[in-house]
């Protein structure tokens with residue numbers, strides 16, 4: 112071993128094509144086969160077939176299969192290149208490994224085709240269907256299907272392996288083409304919407320088919336633009352970013368102000384050029400941004416794993432509903448007024464804070480897992496209370512509360528039929544929540560929360576009143592969630608117990624985790640990606656066809672995140688430093704660089720690049 | 723406890739009994755710390771040393787007996803009440819807020835203070851006392867070496883501007899070479915007028931710098947004497963310093 116530790120980064124010659132880690136190759140191949148069969152039997156190919164990417168060549172259904180051999184064919188030979196360790200030139204070995212992985216994977220699908228053709232397992236496996244068989248064989252018979260997938264698997268695996276071998280430029284070009292086509296396909300509604308809004312309808316007509324999917328010339332066009340951008344544009348973007356980050360002092364402040372200003376302008380202008388559906392989507396994203404910002408204070412800052420967060424969303428929704436609706440439960444006395452939304456909002460704040468205290472007080476003394484379980488219970492209890500016969504006279508039981516009016520602003524009524532107005536309303540509350548989060552994070556109480564998150568008993572020994580601080584986190588989180596609930600009620604016009612199922616809590620938590628705990632931008636990005644693209648618990652996203660598979664994808668995403676990017680999409684500098692510092696130190700040690708002095712620099716510059 | 727030269731003790735335990743659940747941990751513990759002195763509490767594993775400190779700081783409530791600060795009975799008062807009045811603990815194993823920076827750790831030590839000038843002054847005092855800490859202000863404290871962590875832990879405690887510092891096994895987990903430096907630092911803090919109540923298993927070292935000491939055995943104070951006398955005590959030497 113010691114001989115290989117010499118600080119050299121010379122490339123050794125490529126290894127022979129059969130000089131493989133065979134075990135790994137076979138394992139990856141079997142994994143590919145397994146994943147392909149799983150995806151098929153989870154109905155993704157059939158369920159997503161109606162979502163066209165390039166009409167008539169390619170649909171999301173096929174994409175759900177095609178990426179697997181390519182990705183695993185790439186992964187099988189990808190290894191971390193450590194400076195100072197010997198590395199071999201990439202070559203035939205990588206191609207062969209990818210090819211074999213893909214071939215085995217394709218074989219798996221071929222096997223599935225044969226099995227479906229010969230046995231009927233529809234009883235336990237509902238998707239063991241003729242449709243799947245038809246899709247996998249292109250209606251051309253078993254032999255054709257098996258042959259196709261063997262070849263396609265091998266070709267895609269080879270393609271994945273080739274990514275190691277080809278030059279960076281080629282890689283960039285291919286990746287750009289694929290990504291741009293996918294992006295234009297995913298954002299189809301938004302793009303058509305915008306081009307309509309800015310009188311460029313002809314462009315959308317060129318790009319897209321009437322019933323969805325890029326047209327072939329559209330796909331080519333998009334790919335070309337993407338490639339040109341990757342080759343010539345990206346450098347400029349990167350430079351601009353760097354020069355922005357290198358700004359200091361007053362200039363930095365000014366640049367930040369300009370950035371903030373343009374965000375505000377974009378938030379105001381964008382909805383004007385967008386149509387109904389897209390605005391509806393934005394409004395949903397906004398509601399979840401609001402929820403996630405609240406939960407971020409509780410989980411991200413104070414470190415309290417609250418799994419019953421939906422309870423506060425429900426409190427906000429129901430309070431607003433009962434106070435403003437003309438059709439609330441019949442047990443309310445006649446003298447109770449029907450108030451304006453803003454009056455209701457004041458009551459919402461009070462009730463949310465009270466329920467935060469009420470739920471918080473008993474659970475706050477518990478730690479970790481116990482707290483998580485108990486909050487989970489409370490979240491359900493609140494929903495079941497609203498559903499119960501006991502409160503049914505007040506909350507309408509399963510019938511819920513309907514006829515909730517919008518927000519009457521005098522000159523306009525903000526209600527669900529006008530998603531643009533709802534979006535503006537949500538945006539105002541999000542701005543408020545962002546400001547509050549930002550101020551709190553920098554404040555004394557924010558520091559106390561972080562101390563509690565790190566080590567509760569020491570925080571107490573420092574004189575922090577941990578019970579009060581945690582309760583405050585709970586209450587602030589509760590109020591933000593209740594705001595979201597209040598807007599939700601006005602938007603939808605009705606609330607039912609089923610609007611507040613446990614899944615909502617989980618989705619918000621996933622948004623916070625995927626976005627990056629404790630990071631405001633991350634939380635917003637997380638909500639935009641998850642809710643906007645995949646959709647919320649009940650709200651369809653851009654990929655409406657995915658709603659059936661939303662949870663599957665959420666789960667897979669979470670697992671992948673925990674393994675590869677524990678700091679979330681938009682890493683908090685501190686978190687990413689902490690999570691990667693160990694790795695970094697190991698690398699540095701391998702480089703033979705670390706003595707105590709080097710470690711200093713490391714810490715002072717915070718020099719660990721986020722992955 | 724006897725009044726020494728007529729002074730009132732800064733912090734006192736009077737007939738303290740502490741239970742964890744039904745288990746009796748501290749049994750009739752009496753001790754007193756006077757302003758500006760350096761005293762130590764010795765005892766083996768699980769003898770109740772950490773419990774004594776937690777009881778003093780109000781993190782554990784005694785079943786009977788009183789914790790007295792400046793003549794005022796303070797049991798039942800929250801920890802913040804004692805911290806505000808100059809009682810601070812350096813916890814066992816240092817227990818820094820690992821994912822926070824050194825600077826943030828120090829600032830958290832001054833959490834209850836509002837006098838910005840005083841805080842700034844104490845920050846500078848900590849920097850001049852521990853130059854190494856100053857060099858690493860933005861480093862995450864969890865990545866510091868053991869010795870550096872000890873400095874930050876002491877610095878964090880000093881940031882509350884304490885009158886008495888409760889130190890739970892300050893030499894635990896430190897390399898032998900660092901133990902010596904560490905005790906020198908403790909003496910240095912002591913010389914600035916801070917009373918120190920140190921819990922230690924390292925009896926020799928502790929007694930060599932302390933004025934007085936107690937020996938705790940299964941929750942009971944079995945010896946209470948000056949450091950020199952304890953050092954000379956054959957019983958202690960036999961049971962504790964491992965000498966025949």
Ligand SMILES: Nc1ncnc2c1ncn2[C@@H]1O[C@H](COP(=O)(O)OP(=O)(O)OP(=O)(O)O)[C@@H](O)[C@H]1O
Pocket residue numbers: 742743747765766767768769770771772773774814923
């Ligand atoms: N929170 C607790 N609940 C129940 N028992 C506890 C608790 N904390 C400590 N104990 C028990 O009380 C006894 C004394 O503990 P303490 O931490 O005071 O010992 P110590 O003298 O500090 O020991 P060491 O030198 O090992 O740190 C031990 O038997 C311990 O198991």
Ligand SMILES: [Mg+2]
Pocket residue numbers: 771772773814890
């Ligand atoms: Mg102890």
